[in-house]
Amino acid sequence: MAASTTNGFKVIGTRPIRHDGVDKVTGRAKYGADYAFPGMLHGKVLRSPHAHANIKSIKIDKALALPGVKAIVTADDLPKLPDKMEAAGEQAINLNHLSMNILARGKALYDGHAIAAVAATSSHIADEALRLIEVEYEPLAPVMTVEDGMKPGATILLPTLRNKEDGPDKETNVAAHLQFKRGDVAEGFKQADYVVEREFKTAMVHQGYIEPHNAIGIYNADGHATIYCSTQGSFVVRSLSAAVLGISEGKIKVVPAEIGGGFGGKTTVYLEPLAVLLSQKTGHPVKMTMTRAEVLRATGPTSGSTIRCKMGATKDGKLVAAQCWLAYEAGGFPGSPVGAGAMTILAPYNIPNILVDAYDVVVNRPKTAAYRAPGASNAAMASETVLDELAEKCGIDPLDIRLINGSHEGTPQTVGPPFKRIGLIETIEAIKNGEHYKSRLTGPNRGRGVASGFWFNVGLQSSATINIHTDGTVSLVIGSVDIGGTRAAQAMIAAEVLGVDVNDVRPTIADTDSIGHTDVTGGSRTCFATGWAVYEAAQDCIRQLKERAAKLWEKKPDEVVFENGMLSPAQPGGDLKPMSIKQIAPRLARTGGPIVGRATINARAVGPAFATICVDVEVDPDTGKTQILRATIAQDVGKAIHPAYVEGQMQGGTAQGIGWALNEEYFYDDRGILRNTGLLDYRMPTCLDLPPIETLIVEVPTPGHPLGIRGVGEVSIVPPPAAVANAIYHAVGVRMTELPMSPSRLLKAILKKRAAGETQAAAAD
């Protein structure tokens, strides 16, 4: 339960029923696949059966001749785009690679890579047409791991790929090398009494959103197009689709449907440009929906990785040096989150000497996309388990070693700038002082583990419009797709500032023609940045309301005050009675017309997030199965607007982190073909696998934000894998260095330890 407070707020900090709740529980809310239009065709995608192959030819004649087939497109139907990084929306992206991911050009780079797309009068005919397309492949050796991709003489995925270090003449699979350095690590390690160094591997995992990708493209004869789709950002769909298709952004309108989960995976495009292209070819609306297998094979999971982490501490637990090496799978095109991994791996701690090297490596797997604090969970798995081992060597409580070294205001970040006010220490203390950590854990094969995690959060651009109606109710229009209750939170901010009932605020998420630019619902930015825009739009309303009251009272606007939802003369006295918004609203027409408050923001004072988690596990030593007994997460949220939805984010991230820790894994065979393409085999935790996840809300306001809001959506996924690994160690004495810590993998480690013990015992005899 939350420890959040209302701190004088009337609406913020309460738990109203969400505005979209009735529509969602009654099934009226429209998701992307719910839309249909007259004359609509059905689109399907032909996908590569090879992990790595040259495409020698694509013959579509037989498929086109099938009755009901209206159009087939390949990469030749898309414009060739420049092979360089461009700003597209809020993303830095290589548009050529984006285009080649949407439809393969010359080469298939992973199992499931899109080769061609069909539009037909039914999905069954479209499926049949896919079978009639003849593709001649020249299979190549797949490169499935960063080690294989980086070794000398490795098979090359992208012949044009170069990196700055190797120069313009050398083909490579290493798209980028980043390095962060402070102090002198060699000297630092000399000061250490204890040094721990381990190598970790983490599996590629998927976000696991329940709603598959979908899109409807409607291309009009006037050259304008409309896209209905499930996305975390309608504006990014607009900019990326426009770029891929060579259409002006202003000619595309994106209507965001309700979204059944995204977690970062819906911040790019796959089907959207294809639906528009097929619509352009046929003159009909075209609807495309992925199967679960397509989602797993061909959308953007997050990177598997190899990480080496070495940390040194003095006897009293003071960290003196750390050196990390990270290599992340980018997928078929560059762009893994290894940079974020490198910048987060040591962020929770003040270490004077650090050296971090990070490598982005292309491999024959799907192009990775963002996943909740991208890259940070992999990294924390390494550093947080090494720190646990150091704590043990020092004989220090694992929370205390975090308190000794924990980052606070003024601590330099890995990238250099010092932190402003942050709440890591408070999250550690919240766990340490909580009932869970103080409780005794008893019983065989049971253990308790802790870990902390960091995520940057981002700000970016948001817009908000508030319309005051003549009955005193309010319409709030925003461009942020609602994930996790953000619509309700925005309405609460408007209600708080305007002093109206939260149920008198009606929030609407607008299409790209109906609201100013708003970046994705991602990066834990929505409540922070869009909430800031809503706050400013409400302030704009108040400014105008004061002008109207001044007109009615024959005063100057600065002679009117607005407090507790009431307009009053600044100087009391006389017979002028304070007015609420409901009282002045009917008189807007006579005092100047409608009031529309508006604000746009490009937020910069971003408050980073920290979380600390405590997990109890029980391991079955005969099967290697780990059961989570109890989990408590403490997170600095700045200010909890709607505590229930904040708790939901904390619990959701924890659940995903536990799935990553114990079960989830892309499993490829020797040919690079994904073998677990359904949710029965790609095992995500269900409510039967998890205990109720307890939450401790910590509120350290973000400096500079008018409400102190700090993004809450991502950091909760960062520490769970490491905490589970630490708990497993304290349960059965084996240090797990590979994710997932599945029963088979853990059993193998237990048996290895047991065999080593028996060997030692035999030697002693």
Place this chain on the structure above:
Amino acid sequence: MKLEGAGLTRVRPFVLMATVVIPALLRKLTNGQDRVTASGRNLGQVVADLERQFPGLREHLVEDDELKPSVAVSIDGEMGMAGVLEPVRENSEIFFIPAIGGG
């Protein structure tokens, strides 16, 4: 900037000096220095001065007269949102860092 001195008021050109922290892999271009000073009222001018002092640095930071999409900048602890037009103050501390996105 206006300076008062000896009864005179004069306009001083271009002397705002900021500290720029050089990314680790670019320090080979600054003779190993991790911190250098550069002048300019905005980030674009600072980068131009860096290029004057350390030829070759600009191409890693700026492309087509705009901050590269893959590069973000922190000035005095806040993320810059205005690219090369980001204002720089006297004694500002500037960090170039990789751009990141969230999920």
